Amino acid sequence: MSFLLKLFMNRTKNVAVTFCGLDKAGKTTMVDYLKTGQFNENIHATLGMNKEIIDVPGLTFNVMDLGGQEDFRCIWHEANEKTDVLIYIVDASDFTRFTETKEIFHQIVSTQIKDDVVIMVLLNKADITPRINGGADFITAFGLNKLSNTWTLFTTSSRTGQGIYETFTWLSNRFKG
Numbered sequence: 610m611s612f613l614l615k616l617f618m619n620r621t622k623n624v625a626v627t628f629c630g631l632d633k634a635g636k637t638t639m640v641d642y643l644k645t646g647q648f649n650e651n652i653h654a655t656l657g658m659n660k661e662i663i664d665v666p667g668l669t670f671n672v673m674d675l676g677g678q679e680d681f682r683c684i685w686h687e688a689n690e691k692t693d694v695l696i697y698i699v700d701a702s703d704f705t706r707f708t709e710t711k712e713i714f715h716q717i718v719s720t721q722i723k724d725d726v727v728i729m730v731l732l733n734k735a736d737i738t739p740r741i742n743g744g745a746d747f748i749t750a751f752g753l754n755k756l757s758n759t760w761t762l763f764t765t766s767s768r769t770g771q772g773i774y775e776t777f778t779w780l781s782n783r784f785k786g
Protein backbone atom coordinates (compact mmCIF):
# COMPACT_ATOMS: atom_id res chain seq x y z
CA MET A 610 0.00 0.00 0.00
CA SER A 611 1.38 3.43 -0.91
CA PHE A 612 2.36 5.93 1.75
CA LEU A 613 -0.25 8.33 0.44
CA LEU A 614 -3.04 5.78 0.64
CA LYS A 615 -2.04 4.90 4.19
CA LEU A 616 -2.07 8.58 5.08
CA PHE A 617 -5.60 8.99 3.79
CA MET A 618 -6.83 5.78 5.36
CA ASN A 619 -5.54 7.00 8.69
CA ARG A 620 -7.53 10.19 8.45
CA THR A 621 -10.75 8.64 9.57
CA LYS A 622 -10.69 6.42 12.57
CA ASN A 623 -13.66 4.40 13.61
CA VAL A 624 -14.17 4.57 17.31
CA ALA A 625 -16.66 2.22 18.90
CA VAL A 626 -18.52 3.83 21.76
CA THR A 627 -21.14 2.29 24.00
CA PHE A 628 -23.54 4.29 26.15
CA CYS A 629 -24.50 2.40 29.28
CA GLY A 630 -26.27 3.31 32.48
CA LEU A 631 -29.54 2.63 34.23
CA ASP A 632 -32.82 3.23 32.42
CA LYS A 633 -33.83 6.92 32.46
CA ALA A 634 -30.25 8.13 33.07
CA GLY A 635 -30.49 10.05 29.79
CA LYS A 636 -28.49 7.93 27.32
CA THR A 637 -30.80 8.22 24.33
CA THR A 638 -31.46 11.91 24.97
CA MET A 639 -27.70 12.51 24.94
CA VAL A 640 -27.23 10.63 21.65
CA ASP A 641 -30.12 12.61 20.17
CA TYR A 642 -28.53 15.86 21.36
CA LEU A 643 -25.26 14.87 19.68
CA LYS A 644 -27.12 14.42 16.41
CA THR A 645 -29.41 17.44 16.51
CA GLY A 646 -27.73 19.91 18.87
CA GLN A 647 -30.87 20.32 20.91
CA PHE A 648 -32.89 18.80 23.72
CA ASN A 649 -35.80 16.61 22.69
CA GLU A 650 -38.15 15.69 25.49
CA ASN A 651 -40.11 13.17 23.43
CA ILE A 652 -37.63 10.31 23.56
CA HIS A 653 -39.04 6.82 23.98
CA ALA A 654 -37.56 4.19 26.28
CA THR A 655 -34.96 2.19 24.36
CA LEU A 656 -35.87 -1.42 23.61
CA GLY A 657 -32.72 -3.51 23.14
CA MET A 658 -30.18 -1.26 21.48
CA ASN A 659 -30.05 1.70 19.09
CA LYS A 660 -27.18 1.92 16.66
CA GLU A 661 -26.09 5.38 15.59
CA ILE A 662 -23.19 6.75 13.59
CA ILE A 663 -21.87 10.18 14.53
CA ASP A 664 -19.17 11.85 12.46
CA VAL A 665 -16.78 14.47 13.75
CA PRO A 666 -13.80 15.65 11.69
CA GLY A 667 -11.42 12.71 11.32
CA LEU A 668 -13.42 10.39 13.51
CA THR A 669 -16.49 8.24 13.18
CA PHE A 670 -18.14 7.20 16.39
CA ASN A 671 -20.09 3.98 16.13
CA VAL A 672 -22.45 4.43 19.00
CA MET A 673 -24.42 1.67 20.67
CA ASP A 674 -27.08 3.09 22.95
CA LEU A 675 -28.14 0.25 25.17
CA GLY A 676 -31.53 -0.10 26.83
CA GLY A 677 -31.07 0.26 30.58
CA GLN A 678 -34.01 -1.78 31.84
CA GLU A 679 -33.03 -4.94 33.66
CA ASP A 680 -34.28 -7.23 30.85
CA PHE A 681 -31.84 -5.69 28.38
CA ARG A 682 -28.73 -5.50 30.52
CA CYS A 683 -27.80 -9.09 29.61
CA ILE A 684 -27.03 -8.00 26.03
CA TRP A 685 -24.67 -5.16 27.02
CA HIS A 686 -21.62 -7.41 27.11
CA GLU A 687 -21.85 -8.14 23.36
CA ALA A 688 -21.29 -4.45 22.56
CA ASN A 689 -18.96 -3.72 25.47
CA GLU A 690 -16.56 -6.54 24.61
CA LYS A 691 -15.91 -4.85 21.24
CA THR A 692 -15.91 -1.23 22.35
CA ASP A 693 -13.09 1.34 22.46
CA VAL A 694 -14.93 3.69 24.78
CA LEU A 695 -17.48 3.12 27.51
CA ILE A 696 -19.62 6.15 28.26
CA TYR A 697 -21.43 5.48 31.49
CA ILE A 698 -24.25 7.88 32.28
CA VAL A 699 -25.36 8.49 35.84
CA ASP A 700 -28.55 10.37 36.69
CA ALA A 701 -27.12 12.85 39.18
CA SER A 702 -30.63 13.85 40.27
CA ASP A 703 -31.59 10.35 41.42
CA PHE A 704 -29.67 9.58 44.56
CA THR A 705 -31.99 6.67 45.42
CA ARG A 706 -30.38 4.58 42.65
CA PHE A 707 -26.77 5.49 43.42
CA THR A 708 -25.83 2.06 44.82
CA GLU A 709 -27.56 0.25 41.97
CA THR A 710 -25.84 2.29 39.27
CA LYS A 711 -22.45 1.99 40.98
CA GLU A 712 -22.80 -1.80 41.16
CA ILE A 713 -23.78 -2.12 37.51
CA PHE A 714 -20.90 0.14 36.50
CA HIS A 715 -18.28 -1.94 38.33
CA GLN A 716 -19.79 -5.14 36.97
CA ILE A 717 -19.33 -3.85 33.42
CA VAL A 718 -15.80 -2.67 34.10
CA SER A 719 -14.68 -5.92 35.69
CA THR A 720 -16.40 -8.37 33.35
CA GLN A 721 -17.16 -6.76 29.98
CA ILE A 722 -14.48 -4.34 28.80
CA LYS A 723 -10.83 -4.71 27.82
CA ASP A 724 -8.02 -3.08 29.82
CA ASP A 725 -7.42 -0.41 27.18
CA VAL A 726 -11.02 0.79 26.96
CA VAL A 727 -11.41 4.46 27.86
CA ILE A 728 -14.09 5.02 30.47
CA MET A 729 -16.02 8.27 30.50
CA VAL A 730 -18.46 8.77 33.36
CA LEU A 731 -21.05 11.48 32.80
CA LEU A 732 -22.89 12.95 35.76
CA ASN A 733 -25.97 13.89 33.79
CA LYS A 734 -29.04 16.07 34.49
CA ALA A 735 -26.77 18.69 36.04
CA ASP A 736 -29.46 21.27 35.18
CA ILE A 737 -31.69 19.88 37.92
CA THR A 738 -28.84 19.11 40.32
CA PRO A 739 -26.81 22.32 40.15
CA ARG A 740 -24.78 21.48 43.24
CA ILE A 741 -23.30 18.37 41.70
CA ASN A 742 -19.69 18.98 40.72
CA GLY A 743 -18.10 15.61 40.16
CA GLY A 744 -15.43 16.39 42.71
CA ALA A 745 -13.31 14.16 44.91
CA ASP A 746 -16.31 13.03 46.97
CA PHE A 747 -18.05 11.57 43.95
CA ILE A 748 -14.86 10.04 42.59
CA THR A 749 -14.28 8.15 45.83
CA ALA A 750 -17.94 7.24 46.43
CA PHE A 751 -18.28 5.83 42.91
CA GLY A 752 -14.93 4.03 43.14
CA LEU A 753 -13.35 5.77 40.14
CA ASN A 754 -10.06 6.11 42.03
CA LYS A 755 -9.78 2.30 42.04
CA LEU A 756 -10.00 1.82 38.27
CA SER A 757 -7.02 0.63 36.28
CA ASN A 758 -8.50 1.74 32.93
CA THR A 759 -8.05 5.33 31.80
CA TRP A 760 -11.11 7.24 32.99
CA THR A 761 -12.52 10.72 33.00
CA LEU A 762 -15.54 12.38 34.55
CA PHE A 763 -17.74 15.16 33.17
CA THR A 764 -20.84 16.91 34.44
CA THR A 765 -23.45 17.16 31.69
CA SER A 766 -26.98 18.13 30.78
CA SER A 767 -28.79 17.25 27.57
CA ARG A 768 -31.38 19.90 28.45
CA THR A 769 -29.00 22.86 28.54
CA GLY A 770 -26.07 21.32 26.67
CA GLN A 771 -23.76 21.86 29.65
CA GLY A 772 -20.56 19.80 29.43
CA ILE A 773 -21.42 18.09 26.15
CA TYR A 774 -18.96 20.05 24.05
CA GLU A 775 -16.20 19.46 26.62
CA THR A 776 -16.97 15.74 26.85
CA PHE A 777 -16.83 15.07 23.12
CA THR A 778 -13.91 17.39 22.46
CA TRP A 779 -11.96 15.40 25.04
CA LEU A 780 -13.00 12.13 23.37
CA SER A 781 -12.20 13.36 19.89
CA ASN A 782 -8.74 14.65 20.96
CA ARG A 783 -7.99 11.35 22.61
CA PHE A 784 -8.47 9.38 19.40
CA LYS A 785 -7.10 11.86 16.87
CA GLY A 786 -3.62 11.63 15.49
Ligand SMILES: Nc1nc2c(ncn2[C@@H]2O[C@H](COP(=O)(O)OP(=O)(O)O)[C@@H](O)[C@H]2O)c(=O)[nH]1
Pocket residue numbers: 630631632633634635636637638639649650651652653654655677733734735736737765766767768769
Ligand atom coordinates in the same frame (compact mmCIF):
# COMPACT_ATOMS: atom_id res chain seq x y z
N1 LIG B 1 -33.64 17.67 33.19
C1 LIG B 1 -33.03 16.77 32.42
N2 LIG B 1 -33.72 15.70 31.98
C2 LIG B 1 -33.07 14.81 31.20
C3 LIG B 1 -31.70 14.96 30.86
N3 LIG B 1 -31.34 13.90 30.09
C4 LIG B 1 -32.45 13.13 29.97
N4 LIG B 1 -33.49 13.66 30.64
C5 LIG B 1 -34.85 13.12 30.78
O1 LIG B 1 -34.75 11.86 31.45
C6 LIG B 1 -35.69 10.92 30.96
C7 LIG B 1 -35.00 9.65 30.48
O2 LIG B 1 -34.18 9.94 29.34
P1 LIG B 1 -33.73 8.81 28.29
O3 LIG B 1 -32.81 9.46 27.33
O4 LIG B 1 -34.91 8.09 27.74
O5 LIG B 1 -32.93 7.83 29.26
P2 LIG B 1 -32.27 6.42 28.90
O6 LIG B 1 -33.22 5.38 29.42
O7 LIG B 1 -31.00 6.40 29.68
O8 LIG B 1 -32.05 6.35 27.42
C8 LIG B 1 -36.43 11.67 29.82
O9 LIG B 1 -37.64 12.18 30.37
C9 LIG B 1 -35.48 12.79 29.45
O10 LIG B 1 -36.15 13.93 28.91
C10 LIG B 1 -30.99 16.11 31.35
O11 LIG B 1 -29.79 16.31 31.14
N5 LIG B 1 -31.71 16.97 32.13
Ligand SMILES: [Mg+2]
Pocket residue numbers: 636637638653654655674675676677
Ligand atom coordinates in the same frame (compact mmCIF):
# COMPACT_ATOMS: atom_id res chain seq x y z
MG1 LIG C 1 -32.71 4.95 26.05
